[in-house]
Amino acid sequence: MGVAIFLYFLAEAWSYGTYHPGYIPAILLGLAIVGFSIFIWWRQDISFDGSYEPLATGAPFRKVQIRKVAMWVFLMSEMMVFTSLFSTYMRYRQGIKNCETLFLEGEWIDGTVVTCFEPASHLIASSFWHIAPGAINTFALIISSFTIVQALRYAKMPNLDEEVRRKKVYRYLGSTWCLAVLFLTLKMIEWFIGFYVPEIDLGFIHIHEHDIVSLVNEGYTINADHYQHHNYVIDDHTLHAYELAGHDISNLEHYSNGAHMTANIRVSASLFYVTTGTHGAHVAGGIIGLSYMTYKAWKGLYTPQNAVSIEYFGLYWHFVDLVWVLVFPFFYLY
Amino acid sequence: MNFFGLMFLTLIEVAAVGLNLQPTAESLGGDWDEKKLTWTILWAIGIPKFIMIAAIFMHLYGDKDSKILTLTALFPAFFIIIMVLFVGLTHPDAVTGLPAWCRPGTYNI
Numbered sequence: 001m002g003v004a005i006f007l008y009f010l011a012e013a014w015s016y017g018t019y020h021p022g023y024i025p026a027i028l029l030g031l032a033i034v035g036f037s038i039f040i041w042w043r044q045d046i047s048f049d050g051s052y053e054p055l056a057t058g059a060p061f062r063k064v065q066i067r068k069v070a071m072w073v074f075l076m077s078e079m080m081v082f083t084s085l086f087s088t089y090m091r092y093r094q095g096i097k098n099c100e101t102l103f104l105e106g107e108w109i110d111g112t113v114v115t116c117f118e119p120a121s122h123l124i125a126s127s128f129w130h131i132a133p134g135a136i137n138t139f140a141l142i143i144s145s146f147t148i149v150q151a152l153r154y155a156k157m158p159n160l161d162e163e164v165r166r167k168k169v170y171r172y173l174g175s176t177w178c179l180a181v182l183f184l185t186l187k188m189i190e191w192f193i194g195f196y197v198p199e200i201d202l203g204f205i206h207i208h209e210h211d212i213v214s215l216v217n218e219g220y221t222i223n224a225d226h227y228q229h230h231n232y233v234i235d236d237h238t239l240h241a242y243e244l245a246g247h248d249i250s251n252l253e254h255y256s257n258g259a260h261m262t263a264n265i266r267v268s269a270s271l272f273y274v275t276t277g278t279h280g281a282h283v284a285g286g287i288i289g290l291s292y293m294t295y296k297a298w299k300g301l302y303t304p305q306n307a308v309s310i311e312y313f314g315l316y317w318h319f320v321d322l323v324w325v326l327v328f329p330f331f332y333l334y
Numbered sequence: 335m336n337f338f339g340l341m342f343l344t345l346i347e348v349a350a351v352g353l354n355l356q357p358t359a360e361s362l363g364g365d366w367d368e369k370k371l372t373w374t375i376l377w378a379i380g381i382p383k384f385i386m387i388a389a390i391f392m393h394l395y396g397d398k399d400s401k402i403l404t405l406t407a408l409f410p411a412f413f414i415i416i417m418v419l420f421v422g423l424t425h426p427d428a429v430t431g432l433p434a435w436c437r438p439g440t441y442n443i
Contacts, residue, residue: 060402060405061399061402063399064399064402064403068399068403069403069406072403072406072407073406075407076406076407076409076410079407079410079414080410080413080414083410083413083414083417084417087417087418087420090418125351128352131348131351131352135344135348138344138347138348139341139344142337142340142341142344143337145337145340145387145391146337149337149391245356246356311393314391314392315392318387318388318391318392319392321387321391322384322387322388322392325380325383325384325387326380326384328347329347329376329377329379329380333347333348333350333351333372333376334369334372334373334376
């Protein structure tokens, strides 16, 4: 409820590019509710020794831990959130003509903006280096799922020396935290910063020095209504590349050299940033939770009796991984 | 084991995009092209990955409460199917066309 109040009034305060200071108390109220809830939750969690784990008494969850059921109900609502985003993506991807198809069909006029769907994968999957941050992130999330499983395993292990348990659990949780931070860092690099690839010559492999430009610097932004991709230009190099890829370029013959298709790609870019950003926000939420859990583990407060808290967080974290399994091929590869 | 399986499947996934599959698609004949082949591989890899994470990592298989929790997890699938069906069936040209009111330009208040 606190998050809803905070987000709603935050949007109201800056709606349509105008600042409305009257909403600030409501924003602070939302933040206060969130802060108070976290405080209450922290007080309960830090003192939880596992001696009382309430079980559901009614059907259909009889004898299942209430907190576990609550986590699954929460994950159900999360599935609905991501399903809305995926169905929107499918709808628009199918409903708006692909920019590359439009370009090749020659249905555009030089100097006039056309509306089309430009999947982010057109930029991201264009080379090994472009896709590298996303691919590393995929492995990072899978490894982080493994490290949280290991943290739970050692926390639950009976007859383990307490100091060994403490070290194992906080190291595995800390590793999960590091991988989550790596995930968001690479995402920021991919979206806003880009990176430099140095010249590498190993004899059997030679890589030229070049820069990988970020998506934003490529012009792939949510308000890109004059987007110009370097592949959507009429010149010998581009046309030859399309021919080599097996495309029919006969529809482009009447264009003069240098003609460039300008596109409005706001829908496709918005869908990409909102969906991957929502997933990124879940990773950021996970980082906050992991920070606390790693601290708790460092203090040696996890025991086989209360280790179930790691399991509940693990459910959330695996869900974040699960969503990425779909986000990655949909938005990054295809 | 599950972890290594997931890593292996992800490697195939990335390779499917990175490698040139055009010759393979042509050798398959029919209306196969590289994009369709890549898409098929991505789905074929994505589904087992999804199941492996949900079943093993999220304990939806093998625990005593797995059955009821699996049903809980699958409950939104009902709505998901409805949502996807709405994408495809609410309008005769729902997949190939978009109503004017949700086309770019008309929502730009």
